[in-house]
Amino acid sequence: MFDSVNSVQQTLQEQDYIAERGLATAIYLALRLGRPLFLEGEAGVGKTEIARVLSGALGSDLIRLQCYEGLDASNALYEWNYAAQMLHLRLLEASGASREEMQAGIFSREFLQTRPLLQAVESSVDGLRPVLLIDEIDRADEEFEAFLLELLSDFQVTIPELGTIRAGTPPVVVVTSNRTREVHDALKRRCLYYWIDYPSFEKELRIVRTKAPDVEPLLARQVTAFIQEMRELELFKSPGVAETLDWTAALVALDQRALSLQTVAETLGVILKYQDDIDMLSGDSLQALHERAIVQAQTNAALVS
Amino acid sequence: MTLAPVLPDGTFHQGGQLLHNLLLFGRMCRALGMAATPNRMIEVANALGYIDLGQRLDVYHTMRSLIVSRQRDLELFDRAFDLFWSRPVDDWVQLDMPPPVENEPRRMKFLLPPGASPLDENSDGAASPGDSLLTAVLPTWSRQEQLRYKDFSEMSQEELALAKRILEKLPQSLDFRRTRRLRPGRGARIDLRRAMRQNLRHAGEYFTLPTRTPGVKPRPLVLICDISGSMERYTRIFLHFMHTFATGMQQVESFVFSVHLTRITRQIRHKSIDRALSDVGSSVNDWGGGTRTGESLRDFNFRWSRRVLGRGAMVLVITDGWDRGNPVVLRHEMERLQRSCHRLIWLNPLLDLPRYEPLTRGARAMLPYTDDFLPLRNLDNLETVVTALQNLAKRH
Numbered sequence: 001m002f003d004s005v006n007s008v009q010q011t012l013q014e015q016d017y018i019a020e021r022g023l024a025t026a027i028y029l030a031l032r033l034g035r036p037l038f039l040e041g042e043a044g045v046g047k048t049e050i051a052r053v054l055s056g057a058l059g060s061d062l063i064r065l066q067c068y069e070g071l072d073a074s075n076a077l078y079e080w081n082y083a084a085q086m087l088h089l090r091l092l093e094a095s096g097a098s099r100e101e102m103q104a105g106i107f108s109r110e111f112l113q114t115r116p117l118l119q120a121v122e123s124s125v126d127g128l129r130p131v132l133l134i135d136e137i138d139r140a141d142e143e144f145e146a147f148l149l150e151l152l153s154d155f156q157v158t159i160p161e162l163g164t165i166r167a168g169t170p171p172v173v174v175v176t177s178n179r180t181r182e183v184h185d186a187l188k189r190r191c192l193y194y195w196i197d198y199p200s201f202e203k204e205l206r207i208v209r210t211k212a213p214d215v216e217p218l219l220a221r222q223v224t225a226f227i228q229e230m231r232e233l234e235l236f237k238s239p240g241v242a243e244t245l246d247w248t249a250a251l252v253a254l255d256q257r258a259l260s261l262q263t264v265a266e267t268l269g270v271i272l273k274y275q276d277d278i279d280m281l282s283g284d285s286l287q288a289l290h291e292r293a294i295v296q297a298q299t300n301a302a303l304v305s
Numbered sequence: 306m307t308l309a310p311v312l313p314d315g316t317f318h319q320g321g322q323l324l325h326n327l328l329l330f331g332r333m334c335r336a337l338g339m340a341a342t343p344n345r346m347i348e349v350a351n352a353l354g355y356i357d358l359g360q361r362l363d364v365y366h367t368m369r370s371l372i373v374s375r376q377r378d379l380e381l382f383d384r385a386f387d388l389f390w391s392r393p394v395d396d397w398v399q400l401d402m403p404p405p406v407e408n409e410p411r412r413m414k415f416l417l418p419p420g421a422s423p424l425d426e427n428s429d430g431a432a433s434p435g436d437s438l439l440t441a442v443l444p445t446w447s448r449q450e451q452l453r454y455k456d457f458s459e460m461s462q463e464e465l466a467l468a469k470r471i472l473e474k475l476p477q478s479l480d481f482r483r484t485r486r487l488r489p490g491r492g493a494r495i496d497l498r499r500a501m502r503q504n505l506r507h508a509g510e511y512f513t514l515p516t517r518t519p520g521v522k523p524r525p526l527v528l529i530c531d532i533s534g535s536m537e538r539y540t541r542i543f544l545h546f547m548h549t550f551a552t553g554m555q556q557v558e559s560f561v562f563s564v565h566l567t568r569i570t571r572q573i574r575h576k577s578i579d580r581a582l583s584d585v586g587s588s589v590n591d592w593g594g595g596t597r598t599g600e601s602l603r604d605f606n607f608r609w610s611r612r613v614l615g616r617g618a619m620v621l622v623i624t625d626g627w628d629r630g631n632p633v634v635l636r637h638e639m640e641r642l643q644r645s646c647h648r649l650i651w652l653n654p655l656l657d658l659p660r661y662e663p664l665t666r667g668a669r670a671m672l673p674y675t676d677d678f679l680p681l682r683n684l685d686n687l688e689t690v691v692t693a694l695q696n697l698a699k700r701h
Binding site: 033185 | 345348352362366369379497607613
């Protein structure tokens with residue numbers, strides 16, 4: 001367990017995640033206060049990654065619940081295994097069991113299929129807190145949000161046929177949202193809120209160097225500078241850190257040592273996912289952007305090294 | 306460091322000013338529209354017990370992660386934090402904060418009493434008293450264009466009565482969509498959980514097979530209304546109309562534009578129409594300006610569409626099609642808008658020209674991307690608008 005914000009920041013770095021001070025503080029407090037961490041930000045800034053890294057750092061399981069519209073208790077919490085129940089019934093019938101025996105038999109533990117939320121509640125018993133990632137909560141509907149609110153407040157699940165299951169220590173909960181709709185205030189207020197912004201040049205360069213250690217230093221600087229310049233443009237979808245890393249990997253695979261205009265033009269599809277944005281960056285504007293990035297990478301070289 | 310450290314159990318050293326200051330700061334944040342309830346501030350105090358109070362940055366992030374719960378408050382919080390925790394000790398300070406754009410459109414003023422100790426009074430001399438500190442939080446609305454605010458006169462009794470009648474007639478929604486969440490009901494999918502329960506009494510013989518079916522929900526509605534000069538005559542009618550929708554239906558997002566786009570969802574939702582209109586009047590600053598439809602829609606597409614057009618939303622654009630912006634941009638943005646919503650409806654007040662055809666440059670750019678074109682000739686009556694929309698709702 002962490003004893004200071006510094007130790008959080010350091011441990012995350014050991015897990016190859018470069019976190020800002022603010023994010024480290026929020027994570028530290030979430031662990032200390034036993035509250036969920038609510039992360040918002042543009043797509044591809046590393047929201048989901050936090051949960052993965054956190055479970056690595058804590059040495060505990062990562063339990064992931066991907067949200068979607070219509071997600072209900074039977075997919076998020078638990079479900080009975082009906083096929084097995086039916087088979088079991090037939091067997092009981094053949095052995096001439098009484099009705100009470102049948103009732104008791106088929107709603108027992110062996111027919112219960114746990115889903116992520118129940119799994120998180122059940123596995124946080126012996127001092128080890130699993131990390132529960134509730135991903136893209138904005139995709140779920142309001143009904144599910146209300147259901148989650150209840151679960152997050154006391155971490156207990158009541159199964160009518162079996163009774164109440166309570167978490168020993170609350171799991172570490174990370175909730176992410178892409179803001180495709182506003183998540184209700186009641187849920188957010190229960191959490192520690194952190195907005196993950198696009199990283200600065202220095203931070204993004206560190207991320208690139210950490211995640212792609214074999215990349216040429218010059219190329220890393222140029223790629224980072226190019227992406228940073230690109231975010232200044234009015235694009236429909238600015239590239240996230242995920243795109244920066246994808247692009248770096250692509251350029252390394254193409255044996256590039258420095259960023260040439262031609263390669264940029266050929267690999268633009270790795271970073272821009274909307275045709276409008278690609279159209280906007282054709283010919284002269286791409287060349288101008290490329291030149292700016294090269295110069296920026298040059299000026300920042302002294303700064304970084 | 307004049308702060309008294311908070312112990313992990315939540316108690317304070319004798320003479321500590323922190324809790325006092327913290328509650329004052331909480332009050333300020335609350336007045337700015339954040340959810341800094343006293344309870345929440347106590348939690349902040351608890352949380353501060355876990356971190357090193359000598360680290361100003363950590364103190365800042367601790368407070369921020371607990372007090373702020375939405376992105377648009379971040380900037381406001383930052384300014385409030387800087388101002389509060391670095392102000393001089395011996396003076397009353399008047400904070401003249403600009404309103405958060407989407408909240409209360411009134412300017413808020415706070416008076417903070419003297420004597421409370423700032424967080425880092427020893428750290429540097431930059432926190433000197435004086436205007437330089439205050440200017441940092443003065444309104445930053447220094448737009449190039451001439452700012453125009455609108456003062457709506459109060460609604461007359463007849464108008465209010467009319468609004469009430471319309472509200473009664475208002476369809477629950479212009480259209481419905483099927484939800485992906487299933488409910489018990491006649492349908493194609495067998496509800497195994499209920500089937501198992503119900504048939505246990507028959508010792509597991511399946512006599513009945515309960516089913517589940519998708520539910521229906523009203524589609525979200527997005528209203529985008531032109532308030533430029535050419536629409537001036539109808540602005541009041543349409544705002545009234547938007548208010549009726551925003552208060553009478555679920556999930557309505559409202560925007561107005563002339564030179565640029567303003568979101569008025571929160572302001573227009575106020576129960577009292579007079580209050581709603583005066584709030585809208587003071588938070589929009591380009592009333593009766595030129596019309597830049599394309600640029601405004603572009604702003605909508607880039608900043609809002611991904612946040613309000615989910616769940617198969619319908620978009621209702623209200624404009625006369627007289628546009629002074631770039632028609633290429635307009636065509637492009639209309640196309641994008643149509644692609645990202647379920648239905649794009651254009652409601653056009655046909656001015657009062659006897660033979661108005663939508664042949665203006667703007668209209669020609671818009672028409673190809675419109676799913677429903679609603680031309681309305683007689684607009685002096687709000688009822689015509691609602692009737693037209695009712696007919697539209699029936700047709701779907």
